[in-house]
Amino acid sequence: MTDRPLRIAVLGTADIARRRVLPAMAADPDIELTAVASRDGGRAREVAAQFGCAAVESYDAVLTRDDVDAVYVPLPISLHAEWAGRALRAGKHVLAEKPLTADRPTTEALLDLAHASGLVLMENVMFIHHPQHSVVRELVTSGAIGQLRAFSAAFAIPALPAGNIRHRPELGGGALLDVGYYPVRAALYFLGAGLEIVGAALESPAGAAVETSGAVLVRSPSGVLGQLAFGMEHAYRSAYELWGSEGRIRVEPAFTPAADHKPAVWITDAHGPRELMLAPHDQVAATVQAFVRAVRSGAPRSPDAAQCLEQASLLDAVRARATPTPPRGPRAASTSTSTVRQEGTDRDRD
Numbered sequence: 001m002t003d004r005p006l007r008i009a010v011l012g013t014a015d016i017a018r019r020r021v022l023p024a025m026a027a028d029p030d031i032e033l034t035a036v037a038s039r040d041g042g043r044a045r046e047v048a049a050q051f052g053c054a055a056v057e058s059y060d061a062v063l064t065r066d067d068v069d070a071v072y073v074p075l076p077i078s079l080h081a082e083w084a085g086r087a088l089r090a091g092k093h094v095l096a097e098k099p100l101t102a103d104r105p106t107t108e109a110l111l112d113l114a115h116a117s118g119l120v121l122m123e124n125v126m127f128i129h130h131p132q133h134s135v136v137r138e139l140v141t142s143g144a145i146g147q148l149r150a151f152s153a154a155f156a157i158p159a160l161p162a163g164n165i166r167h168r169p170e171l172g173g174g175a176l177l178d179v180g181y182y183p184v185r186a187a188l189y190f191l192g193a194g195l196e197i198v199g200a201a202l203e204s205p206a207g208a209a210v211e212t213s214g215a216v217l218v219r220s221p222s223g224v225l226g227q228l229a230f231g232m233e234h235a236y237r238s239a240y241e242l243w244g245s246e247g248r249i250r251v252e253p254a255f256t257p258a259a260d261h262k263p264a265v266w267i268t269d270a271h272g273p274r275e276l277m278l279a280p281h282d283q284v285a286a287t288v289q290a291f292v293r294a295v296r297s298g299a300p301r302s303p304d305a306a307q308c309l310e311q312a313s314l315l316d317a318v319r320a321r322a323t324p325t326p327p328r329g330p331r332a333a334s335t336s337t338s339t340v341r342q343e344g345t346d347r348d349r350d
Helices: 015-027 041-051 057-061 075-088 103-117 132-139 174-190 283-297 303-322
Strands: 006-013 031-037 054-056 070-073 091-098 122-123 150-155 198-201 213-219 223-231 237-244 247-251 264-269 272-277
Touching: 006 015, 006 057, 006 283, 015 031, 015 283, 031 041, 031 057, 041 054, 057 075, 070 075, 075 091, 075 103, 091 283, 103 122, 103 223, 103 264, 103 303, 122 303, 132 174, 132 237, 132 247, 132 264, 132 283, 150 174, 174 213, 174 223, 174 237, 174 303, 198 223, 237 272
Parallel strands: 006 031, 006 070, 031 054, 070 091, 091 122, 150 223
Antiparallel strands: 150 237, 198 213, 213 223, 237 247, 247 264, 264 272
């Protein structure tokens, strides 16, 4: 496959696909977009016309096409397992939006299926492909802030409009899976494997079908504590901080920078505060390129299967550990259960 572009089709027309991932794929010379599928023919034709590929009105029809090597799945979380599984059984590699599924057993089953099929299954976690985080990790490892003592991370977004998919539990909605994913994954990235959830709380307004905010306390095997906060009724924030015995490092914004954003890493140590400026980097394009490399390498499963599985375990543990909270008052208008399209979601935080 190294002598031609990887031929990719898209199952669904979510906002994150149209606005970020499809443009990155279309600009990559190692990718050929072959089809966009939607259960709404007009929507499929509209998106396909933007990217010069075929419009298909059936997800199943895409999986039978000979000109498709891989599929990108930006569907609601509750549909990931079904359609990623079908794609793998049809012999297609899969890039699926995060989280891969809503629980560890289902995630493990999909990863095992990919492994048995000799196919790549990759969770679309974009921020880990931005070099600013590896720079921070190298600073910590080199002792720039002494011994790491504590970690904190936060990701939150403003209140959502009525009928938003994130308020529908049957589609995998809720703050934990949608925005809580980021600080939890950041803790895994910086504190390493073996994290323990030692405290958690998830909060919902009165009458809400899902949690809208949460906080988590994690502990690493070496005793470093991490405080994680997230929500979808807040002023926007995307940040993390590492606090050591001799200083601290902060990154903000951390998880969803634009391609032209010039990252700044703030360091405070024995010499005082300083700012480390880094070059802009397109983490969406980098993620797409990582998927192509994984397919071409011939390595089965996800290139980060262990982290994907541990992330799923941590999210399960958060929900199991979370303490119930009393209602906070009338349900907000933004939690309306008005019908929304399952495939045309606006999962656009990455």
